Amino acid sequence: MSEKLRVAILGATGMVGQRFIMILNNHPWFEVATVAASPRSAGKTYEEAVGDHWKMDDPIPEAVKNLVVKDVTDVKGVSADVDFVLSAVNMSKDEIKKIEEEYAKTETPVVSNNSAHRWTPDVPMIIPEINPGHTDVIEFQKKRLGTQKGFIAVKPNCSIQSYTPALAAWKEYEPYEVVATTYQAISGAGKNFNEWPEMVGNIIPFISGEEEKSEQEPLRIFGHIENGVIVPSTSPVITTQCIRVPVLYGHTAATFVRFKKDPTKEELIEKLVNFAGKPQELGLPSAPKQFIQYLEEDDRPQIAKDVYYEGGMGVSIGRLRKDTLYDWKFVGLSHNTLRGAAGGAVECAELLKALGYIQAK
């Protein structure tokens, strides 16, 4: 028998689900045992269910092609043969909330891409390099759910990953006001250009719900545990505008920061490039060796050259310079479906396995 942990992917046929399939192909710790999606796909082989909606560059892995897709709502059936689930379903928030709790209550840990549980007070929202200690809240959540092994952990929105790592690296200089404008890829909406031809040569200055997430979620990441719940930080105050741009992969953020302290440019760059966390310490399989790179060239970071830095799990920062109104400004870039979605969730699952929260059933 394989010693790898068996995982079910909920929403396996979607954009993030497909990324999960590719990342987990030959993963050293995890193997895809079950794929689940809507009743439209249930009963078909994975290959049939995906049909011409396969969006990855490489073909569907052989090990997954012929798995028969289960219905996400068949909680008992899906959870029966797996050690944990990775969730990327597109249902209503209330439905996702309910179903992810149902999975946790079958003693199946859930690591989710969805926003439904991001503000449930005892559910940790984790960027493994920044707040791995929030996993401590899981014990309180298990008490509420009445479970021994089952719990929910989530990863934050893709938009925040191009500036939040820099703010974390600069914590000792006390950033207290941040303005960020994000330029977000169309894959963030689960689409490519064939499915969204209106985006060719176009910009749309609205992404539903995105600005609220971009402003609030970093504060929860920077929060602390008190009385069994995560208490969000009140600083820095963040204001954002989120804009959809004609790019397939990669979210860029033009960011302005005010600090209470007065760091030099050299100090800021030094903190970025030396920023490392628990994933690097534990040598997690998906962890980038260097989480943040700093690029000196005036025309970097750019999508074409930098979005796959560290296999899409690293963050690229450039154009750090003094500002006339704020203290400093910079441009950040991260891959939205790798670091920002499936890759971030897999790294989170690796952290939870390394810390003993996810085990073989």
Ligand SMILES: NC(=O)c1ccc[n+]([C@@H]2O[C@H](COP(=O)([O-])OP(=O)(O)OC[C@H]3O[C@@H](n4cnc5c(N)ncnc54)[C@H](OP(=O)(O)O)[C@@H]3O)[C@@H](O)[C@H]2O)c1
């Ligand atoms: N794309 C990104 O970069 C990104 C980043 C962060 C978070 N997210 C979040 O991740 C989730 C998935 O995003 P996505 O872009 O992968 O979406 P997507 O491409 O639209 O895929 C949605 C998946 O959910 C399934 N689904 C849809 N309706 C369902 C239902 N009623 N019952 C059960 N399954 C259902 C679909 O199955 P069928 O194929 O059978 O319809 C498909 O597998 C969303 O909550 C999204 O907000 C996405």
